[in-house]
Amino acid sequence: METSPEILYRHVENIFPVFRSITGRGIRQTLEYISDQTTDFQIHHVASGTRVLDWTVPDEWNVNSATIRRTNGEIVIDWARCNLHLVHYSIPIHARVSRTELEKHLHWLPDQPDLIPYRTSYYNHDWGFCLSARQRAQLTDEEYDVDIRTELGPGHLSYGEVLIPATHPLNEKADEVLFSVHCCHPSLANDNASSIAIAIELIRNLRNMPCRHLSYRFLFIPGTIGSITWLARNRHILQHVRHGLVMSCLGDDGSPTYKQSRQGNAAIDRYAAHLVETRWGGRVVPFEPYGYDERQYCSPGFNLPVGCLMRSPNGQFAQYHTSADNLDFVTPAGLYASFCFITDLVMMIEKDFLPRSLFPYGEPQLGRRGLYKAIGGGDEDAGGAKFDQMTLLWTLNLADGGHSLLDIAIRADKPFAAVAAAADALTQAGLLAQRSG
Amino acid sequence: METSPEILYRHVENIFPVFRSITGRGIRQTLEYISDQTTDFQIHHVASGTRVLDWTVPDEWNVNSATIRRTNGEIVIDWARCNLHLVHYSIPIHARVSRTELEKHLHWLPDQPDLIPYRTSYYNHDWGFCLSARQRAQLTDEEYDVDIRTELGPGHLSYGEVLIPATHPLNEKADEVLFSVHCCHPSLANDNASSIAIAIELIRNLRNMPCRHLSYRFLFIPGTIGSITWLARNRHILQHVRHGLVMSCLGDDGSPTYKQSRQGNAAIDRYAAHLVETRWGGRVVPFEPYGYDERQYCSPGFNLPVGCLMRSPNGQFAQYHTSADNLDFVTPAGLYASFCFITDLVMMIEKDFLPRSLFPYGEPQLGRRGLYKAIGGGDEDAGGAKFDQMTLLWTLNLADGGHSLLDIAIRADKPFAAVAAAADALTQAGLLAQRSG
Amino acid sequence: METSPEILYRHVENIFPVFRSITGRGIRQTLEYISDQTTDFQIHHVASGTRVLDWTVPDEWNVNSATIRRTNGEIVIDWARCNLHLVHYSIPIHARVSRTELEKHLHWLPDQPDLIPYRTSYYNHDWGFCLSARQRAQLTDEEYDVDIRTELGPGHLSYGEVLIPATHPLNEKADEVLFSVHCCHPSLANDNASSIAIAIELIRNLRNMPCRHLSYRFLFIPGTIGSITWLARNRHILQHVRHGLVMSCLGDDGSPTYKQSRQGNAAIDRYAAHLVETRWGGRVVPFEPYGYDERQYCSPGFNLPVGCLMRSPNGQFAQYHTSADNLDFVTPAGLYASFCFITDLVMMIEKDFLPRSLFPYGEPQLGRRGLYKAIGGGDEDAGGAKFDQMTLLWTLNLADGGHSLLDIAIRADKPFAAVAAAADALTQAGLLAQRSG
Incomplete structure (x- = not known):
C-alpha cells in the first residue's frame, strides 16, 4: 500500500480548521472534503426527529x-x-x-x-x-x-459512507470489514482529524488492492448519534460484519493502543494483539463501555467484533479535548505508523485461513521439493535459514484444519507474515490445500 | 441487620463454661440456650445404635x-x-x-x-x-x-435445627442456604462458642428481613457424626441446598479465611472471594478433605456447594485446641466482623441475578432518563459521579442474561453493592428486566 | 526392576565402536547385538525403493x-x-x-x-x-x-522390533506403550548408544514384570526414514498406542528433559511432568516439530501421544554431534537415572486408573477399618502419619470416577506413588471399586 507521512499530514492540515459538530455545516464540509479525495463516497442526510433505536435525531445546529x-x-x-x-x-x-x-x-x-x-x-x-x-x-x-x-x-444529521466491494469474495455475500471514524469534533487535530486523514488514504489504497476476499466499509459519522443512526438503518448488514475497527486519535507520537471488542477474543482482537506483540509495540487494553462508537457496536444486542485503535488513548494525554490537541501535537510519523499498523491488520484479515496439509501422515519429504537444507546434522548450515525451516515445519505440523495461520504464528512464536509466506510456499509445492471459497 | 459486638460476646460468655461433647448433657444444655434465644428451634434426638450412612450413632457419654x-x-x-x-x-x-x-x-x-x-x-x-x-x-x-x-x-445424639422460610421464593420449593455450626467442643471459646453466638444473631436478624428469596437452615450439631446423621436423615432436602457455609472459629482478631467448597467455583465460593478481595481482606484457601463438617457435605456423593468461614483457621493458631482458646482470645470486634461478613454474603445471595437489558441495541439514552451527566467532554464533571456512571454503563453493557451481578462486578472491577445499586436504578428506569420468579 | 549403572554402561561400550548409518552393515550388527541381549527380537528388512508414506526407502550404503x-x-x-x-x-x-x-x-x-x-x-x-x-x-x-x-x-533398510504382550490386558486387544530408539548414528555415545543400552535393560525387566495391563513395543530404527517405514507398515496398530516415548541422549549427567507430545496434555505428558516436578527435577519443554522421530509420530495425521525423553537436549550441549560425544561424556549414573525415570513412568502407566468410592456419601468410618489415627484433636500424633492420612482422605474424596490417581496426586500435592499406595489400601478395605477390565 502506498501513501506517505506528508500526504497524511496534509489531510490533517486541511481538515483541522473546520468547525464541526454532530450536525451542521462543518461536518458536511468535512464530508465533502473526504468525498473529493475518494470515489464512490456517499453522503446520507437523516431528518431531525427521526427515531433511531432508543434515540431521536436532534435538531441541526449552526x-x-x-x-x-x-x-x-x-x-x-x-x-x-x-x-x-x-x-x-x-x-x-x-x-x-x-x-x-x-x-x-x-x-x-x-x-x-x-x-x-x-x-x-x-x-x-x-x-x-x-x-x-x-x-x-x-x-x-x-x-x-x-x-x-x-x-x-429542524434539519439533518449527515454522515458519509464508502463500500469497497470484495474482488474475490469467499461467500456469496461477501463479509465486511467495518471502519468507523467520528468526525464531529471541531479544531482538534488528533481527535479526530488524524483518523479521517488515515481513512482517506486507506480507501484509496484498498481500491487498488488486486485481491480482496472481504468488502471494506468506512463510516464517517458524528459520535454516538451517528453510529446509532447508522446501526438503526443497517441492521440487515450487521450479520456480515466479520471485523471492525473504530479509529481515533491516531496521529500523535505515542505507541499504539488497541482496545479489545466486547467479545475480547474476536479475530480482530487477536490480530491486533499479535501486531502489538511482535511488530509495533504498544498495549492491548480490555473493552470497557466508555470511549468512542465501539460503545454502540459493542452494545449487548449487537455485540459486534469491533475494537478501537488509538495511539495515546482518550483521556490519558494532557492535550486531550483541549486547544493543545493541535497541528503540533500530531506528527507525520505518528500518522504513518498508524496507517501501517492498519494495513498490517488488513493483510492479516485477508491472508489468514485454516490450512490443511495434503500429506498429514509423517512429514512429507521436503528435500526433494527443494524445501529442506541439504546437509544434516549441524547448526552451522542452519543460520538464517533455520528460522524459515522452523516456520515451515510448524506450518506443516499444525496444518490440520483446526489452526489458523495466526494460531500457528502464536504457537511457533513467529511473525504472522513469516507463517503466511511459508503457507504460500507449501501451497505452491502442493503440500497444503488451498483455502476454500 | 442489627446486633452489636457486645451482644455477640455475651452469648460466648454464656456458652463457654458448659462441658460439651458429641453427646450428653452439655450439648443438650447448649441447644436449650440457643432455643431460648431464638424461635421455632427444633431439637432432634437420635437413638444410639441408629445406622447413619456408613456410621452408627454412638452411645451417650456423660x-x-x-x-x-x-x-x-x-x-x-x-x-x-x-x-x-x-x-x-x-x-x-x-x-x-x-x-x-x-x-x-x-x-x-x-x-x-x-x-x-x-x-x-x-x-x-x-x-x-x-x-x-x-x-x-x-x-x-x-x-x-x-x-x-x-x-x-445407650442414649441419644442431639442436634438443633432452624428453618427460616423464604418470603418471596423464586421457585415453588424455595432453595435453601445451609449454615452448619459444630457445638461439641467443651470450654473452647473460638472453637466454637464464637460461631454459635453469631448463628443466634443471624437467625434473629434473618427472621426480621422483609424479603427473602431463599430459605435459611441452621444446624447446630456435633462434629462429623452430627452432619453425617443430619445428611442421612435429610437426603430429600439436599437437592435444594443452593449455598452452604460451615461456621467455625469466628471470634478471634485474625482476618477472615474462606475455605472453598469441593466444587471450588460454586456461587458461594465466588461471593466469599469477592468479599475478601473488595471489602474484608483475608484469604481464600482451596478445599481439602480435612477440617470441619464440610468434609461430609463435600464428600464426593453429595458434593454440596458448602464452604467454610473462619478467621484464624483451624490448626494454624497457637491457642487452637488448648486452654488458651478462652474468653480473652475471642473479642467483640472479631465476632462482629464475622457477623458482618456473613450478612454481606446473605445480601449477595439474595440480590444476585442475571439482568437482561430491555434496550440492548445501542446504548439507551440515559440523559433523558436522568442517568447521565449533562456536560460532555471533560473529566472535571465526572469526579465521584464517574464511578457510578461506569458502574451503570458496565451493568447495562453486560446485562445480556449471561452475566450475573457478580460477574459484572468482577469484570467492571466494582464492588458488588455498587453494581446491585446500579441494577436497581436501571430497573426503576425501565431499562432492565426484573428478575423472574 | 533390576539393572545396574555398570550393566548399562557396558552396553554403551559394546555399541559405541560400530559404524552405523541409516542402512548397511553397522545398523544390522547393532540390531544383532540387541537381539543377543533380549528374546523374541525381530529384525525387519525392507527393500530399497519401497514406497513408505511420502518417502522411498533409499539404497543401502556401505x-x-x-x-x-x-x-x-x-x-x-x-x-x-x-x-x-x-x-x-x-x-x-x-x-x-x-x-x-x-x-x-x-x-x-x-x-x-x-x-x-x-x-x-x-x-x-x-x-x-x-x-x-x-x-x-x-x-x-x-x-x-x-x-x-x-x-x-539396492539393498535393505533394517530395523528391530520387540513386543512384550500384556499379561492382564484391560481390553480385548491390549493397548500399547511404544518406545522408539534411533540407532543410525555412528560412534556417538550419548546420541544414541545410551538409549539403546537403556532399552535393552527395559526389555529384560518388563518381561519379568508379573502384571502388565499394557503391551510394550520397542522400535530400534534409523531416524526419520525408520519411523516413517514402521508407520507406513503398521497403521492398523496405531489406534492402540496409548502412550509413547522417543528415547534419545539419555546417558549424560544433565537433568532430565521431557519434550511434550504434540497433544501437550496426553497422559504421558502429565506423567512425565509429575515425575519432573515431584521426583527427578529437570524440565518439561513444549513440542516443536524438530528433533527426533516424534516429528513423525506427532505429524498431524497421526498425532500420537508420543513424547521424547532426553537428558541434555539435542543441540544444546557442546558435545552434540561431535567426536566429544564419547565414552567419557556418558556416565553409568546418568544412564541409570534415565532407566529409573522410565521405570517410574511405566509404574504410573500401569497403576493409574479412575477410582470410584463405594461409600461416596459422607466419609466412610475409617477408624473401624484401621485406617485412622486413634486420638483426635491434636497435631502431635499426626507427624509422619498425617501425610498418609491426608493422602488417604484426598484419594477417597476425589474417587468419583472423574479423577485419575494422577489428578488426585496433583490436586493433593502428593507423590503419585503415595496416592497409588493409598488407593491400594482403600481397595483392600473394600472402600474403592477395583479398576474395571
Missing part, C-alpha cells in the same frame, strides 16, 4: 458568531478566533449578564491554565463558553455582554 | 467427675476445675496405677508448657487425661489414684 | 574405506581411525583434487577446533569429509588424493 464583550464593546472571547470557545449546542442569547451569572456558564481547566477545553451539551439545552484559566482570571468586570448567534432547528 | 490423686488423697488433676482435663469418651476407671502406667494415658504440649490440650477418643474406648506440661512435670510419685466416673451407654 | 592422502601417499584423514570422518552417503570417488576443490567438501567446527563433527547427506548425493579445525588447518598442500570406497545400491 453557529454564526459567539462573543463575550466588555460593556464598552471590547471583545474578550470570540468563537471566530478559536472555535473551541463555544459549548456545542449552545442556545442563542443576547444579553448583559453579571459576572456571577456569566461564570456559571464558563468552563476552564485550573491545572492547565493556558489551554481552552472542548465541551458539549447536545441534549441539555443551555449555553456556555470555554476559555483558558488565564482568560477567565481577566474577567474582572461586574457585567459582560454575551452574544451567541446560533441556529437550532 | 461425666460426673474425673480426678488424679496422690495416694495420700490430694487431688492433683480435677476435671471439675478445667473441663479440658478429661479425654472425651474416657471409660470409667477407679484404680491405683504406677506413674509409668499413668503416663501412657496423659496428653500434654511440650512446646506450650502452660496450656492444657483438648483431646478425644470417641471410637477407641480408652481413658486419658490432658494436662499442662508443667502439671505433668510435677507428677513425680511412684503411684497415683485415678478416678473417672463417666457413664457410657 | 563403507569399505575413506581417506585423504597427500600426493606422496601419506594418509592425513582416515575413516578407519575415526568413523565420523566421512559424510554419510558419500558417493565413491578416487581422484586427485585441488585444495580449493577439496575444501568445498570439508566440514569442521571453527569454535571447537579439536572436535570432529558428524554430518550426513542422505538424499543429496555428494561426498565429504568431517575433520577438526586443527586438522583442516594442516591441509596446506596444493593437491590431495581423495579415495572414498563406498557402495550405494
Whole structure:
C-alpha cells in the first residue's frame, strides 16, 4: 500500500480548521472534503426527529458568531478566533449578564491554565463558553455582554459512507470489514482529524488492492448519534460484519493502543494483539463501555467484533479535548505508523485461513521439493535459514484444519507474515490445500 | 441487620463454661440456650445404635467427675476445675496405677508448657487425661489414684435445627442456604462458642428481613457424626441446598479465611472471594478433605456447594485446641466482623441475578432518563459521579442474561453493592428486566 | 526392576565402536547385538525403493574405506581411525583434487577446533569429509588424493522390533506403550548408544514384570526414514498406542528433559511432568516439530501421544554431534537415572486408573477399618502419619470416577506413588471399586 507521512499530514492540515459538530455545516464540509479525495463516497442526510433505536435525531445546529464583550464593546472571547470557545449546542442569547451569572456558564481547566477545553451539551439545552484559566482570571468586570448567534432547528444529521466491494469474495455475500471514524469534533487535530486523514488514504489504497476476499466499509459519522443512526438503518448488514475497527486519535507520537471488542477474543482482537506483540509495540487494553462508537457496536444486542485503535488513548494525554490537541501535537510519523499498523491488520484479515496439509501422515519429504537444507546434522548450515525451516515445519505440523495461520504464528512464536509466506510456499509445492471459497 | 459486638460476646460468655461433647448433657444444655434465644428451634434426638450412612450413632457419654490423686488423697488433676482435663469418651476407671502406667494415658504440649490440650477418643474406648506440661512435670510419685466416673451407654445424639422460610421464593420449593455450626467442643471459646453466638444473631436478624428469596437452615450439631446423621436423615432436602457455609472459629482478631467448597467455583465460593478481595481482606484457601463438617457435605456423593468461614483457621493458631482458646482470645470486634461478613454474603445471595437489558441495541439514552451527566467532554464533571456512571454503563453493557451481578462486578472491577445499586436504578428506569420468579 | 549403572554402561561400550548409518552393515550388527541381549527380537528388512508414506526407502550404503592422502601417499584423514570422518552417503570417488576443490567438501567446527563433527547427506548425493579445525588447518598442500570406497545400491533398510504382550490386558486387544530408539548414528555415545543400552535393560525387566495391563513395543530404527517405514507398515496398530516415548541422549549427567507430545496434555505428558516436578527435577519443554522421530509420530495425521525423553537436549550441549560425544561424556549414573525415570513412568502407566468410592456419601468410618489415627484433636500424633492420612482422605474424596490417581496426586500435592499406595489400601478395605477390565 502506498501513501506517505506528508500526504497524511496534509489531510490533517486541511481538515483541522473546520468547525464541526454532530450536525451542521462543518461536518458536511468535512464530508465533502473526504468525498473529493475518494470515489464512490456517499453522503446520507437523516431528518431531525427521526427515531433511531432508543434515540431521536436532534435538531441541526449552526453557529454564526459567539462573543463575550466588555460593556464598552471590547471583545474578550470570540468563537471566530478559536472555535473551541463555544459549548456545542449552545442556545442563542443576547444579553448583559453579571459576572456571577456569566461564570456559571464558563468552563476552564485550573491545572492547565493556558489551554481552552472542548465541551458539549447536545441534549441539555443551555449555553456556555470555554476559555483558558488565564482568560477567565481577566474577567474582572461586574457585567459582560454575551452574544451567541446560533441556529437550532429542524434539519439533518449527515454522515458519509464508502463500500469497497470484495474482488474475490469467499461467500456469496461477501463479509465486511467495518471502519468507523467520528468526525464531529471541531479544531482538534488528533481527535479526530488524524483518523479521517488515515481513512482517506486507506480507501484509496484498498481500491487498488488486486485481491480482496472481504468488502471494506468506512463510516464517517458524528459520535454516538451517528453510529446509532447508522446501526438503526443497517441492521440487515450487521450479520456480515466479520471485523471492525473504530479509529481515533491516531496521529500523535505515542505507541499504539488497541482496545479489545466486547467479545475480547474476536479475530480482530487477536490480530491486533499479535501486531502489538511482535511488530509495533504498544498495549492491548480490555473493552470497557466508555470511549468512542465501539460503545454502540459493542452494545449487548449487537455485540459486534469491533475494537478501537488509538495511539495515546482518550483521556490519558494532557492535550486531550483541549486547544493543545493541535497541528503540533500530531506528527507525520505518528500518522504513518498508524496507517501501517492498519494495513498490517488488513493483510492479516485477508491472508489468514485454516490450512490443511495434503500429506498429514509423517512429514512429507521436503528435500526433494527443494524445501529442506541439504546437509544434516549441524547448526552451522542452519543460520538464517533455520528460522524459515522452523516456520515451515510448524506450518506443516499444525496444518490440520483446526489452526489458523495466526494460531500457528502464536504457537511457533513467529511473525504472522513469516507463517503466511511459508503457507504460500507449501501451497505452491502442493503440500497444503488451498483455502476454500 | 442489627446486633452489636457486645451482644455477640455475651452469648460466648454464656456458652463457654458448659462441658460439651458429641453427646450428653452439655450439648443438650447448649441447644436449650440457643432455643431460648431464638424461635421455632427444633431439637432432634437420635437413638444410639441408629445406622447413619456408613456410621452408627454412638452411645451417650456423660461425666460426673474425673480426678488424679496422690495416694495420700490430694487431688492433683480435677476435671471439675478445667473441663479440658478429661479425654472425651474416657471409660470409667477407679484404680491405683504406677506413674509409668499413668503416663501412657496423659496428653500434654511440650512446646506450650502452660496450656492444657483438648483431646478425644470417641471410637477407641480408652481413658486419658490432658494436662499442662508443667502439671505433668510435677507428677513425680511412684503411684497415683485415678478416678473417672463417666457413664457410657445407650442414649441419644442431639442436634438443633432452624428453618427460616423464604418470603418471596423464586421457585415453588424455595432453595435453601445451609449454615452448619459444630457445638461439641467443651470450654473452647473460638472453637466454637464464637460461631454459635453469631448463628443466634443471624437467625434473629434473618427472621426480621422483609424479603427473602431463599430459605435459611441452621444446624447446630456435633462434629462429623452430627452432619453425617443430619445428611442421612435429610437426603430429600439436599437437592435444594443452593449455598452452604460451615461456621467455625469466628471470634478471634485474625482476618477472615474462606475455605472453598469441593466444587471450588460454586456461587458461594465466588461471593466469599469477592468479599475478601473488595471489602474484608483475608484469604481464600482451596478445599481439602480435612477440617470441619464440610468434609461430609463435600464428600464426593453429595458434593454440596458448602464452604467454610473462619478467621484464624483451624490448626494454624497457637491457642487452637488448648486452654488458651478462652474468653480473652475471642473479642467483640472479631465476632462482629464475622457477623458482618456473613450478612454481606446473605445480601449477595439474595440480590444476585442475571439482568437482561430491555434496550440492548445501542446504548439507551440515559440523559433523558436522568442517568447521565449533562456536560460532555471533560473529566472535571465526572469526579465521584464517574464511578457510578461506569458502574451503570458496565451493568447495562453486560446485562445480556449471561452475566450475573457478580460477574459484572468482577469484570467492571466494582464492588458488588455498587453494581446491585446500579441494577436497581436501571430497573426503576425501565431499562432492565426484573428478575423472574 | 533390576539393572545396574555398570550393566548399562557396558552396553554403551559394546555399541559405541560400530559404524552405523541409516542402512548397511553397522545398523544390522547393532540390531544383532540387541537381539543377543533380549528374546523374541525381530529384525525387519525392507527393500530399497519401497514406497513408505511420502518417502522411498533409499539404497543401502556401505563403507569399505575413506581417506585423504597427500600426493606422496601419506594418509592425513582416515575413516578407519575415526568413523565420523566421512559424510554419510558419500558417493565413491578416487581422484586427485585441488585444495580449493577439496575444501568445498570439508566440514569442521571453527569454535571447537579439536572436535570432529558428524554430518550426513542422505538424499543429496555428494561426498565429504568431517575433520577438526586443527586438522583442516594442516591441509596446506596444493593437491590431495581423495579415495572414498563406498557402495550405494539396492539393498535393505533394517530395523528391530520387540513386543512384550500384556499379561492382564484391560481390553480385548491390549493397548500399547511404544518406545522408539534411533540407532543410525555412528560412534556417538550419548546420541544414541545410551538409549539403546537403556532399552535393552527395559526389555529384560518388563518381561519379568508379573502384571502388565499394557503391551510394550520397542522400535530400534534409523531416524526419520525408520519411523516413517514402521508407520507406513503398521497403521492398523496405531489406534492402540496409548502412550509413547522417543528415547534419545539419555546417558549424560544433565537433568532430565521431557519434550511434550504434540497433544501437550496426553497422559504421558502429565506423567512425565509429575515425575519432573515431584521426583527427578529437570524440565518439561513444549513440542516443536524438530528433533527426533516424534516429528513423525506427532505429524498431524497421526498425532500420537508420543513424547521424547532426553537428558541434555539435542543441540544444546557442546558435545552434540561431535567426536566429544564419547565414552567419557556418558556416565553409568546418568544412564541409570534415565532407566529409573522410565521405570517410574511405566509404574504410573500401569497403576493409574479412575477410582470410584463405594461409600461416596459422607466419609466412610475409617477408624473401624484401621485406617485412622486413634486420638483426635491434636497435631502431635499426626507427624509422619498425617501425610498418609491426608493422602488417604484426598484419594477417597476425589474417587468419583472423574479423577485419575494422577489428578488426585496433583490436586493433593502428593507423590503419585503415595496416592497409588493409598488407593491400594482403600481397595483392600473394600472402600474403592477395583479398576474395571
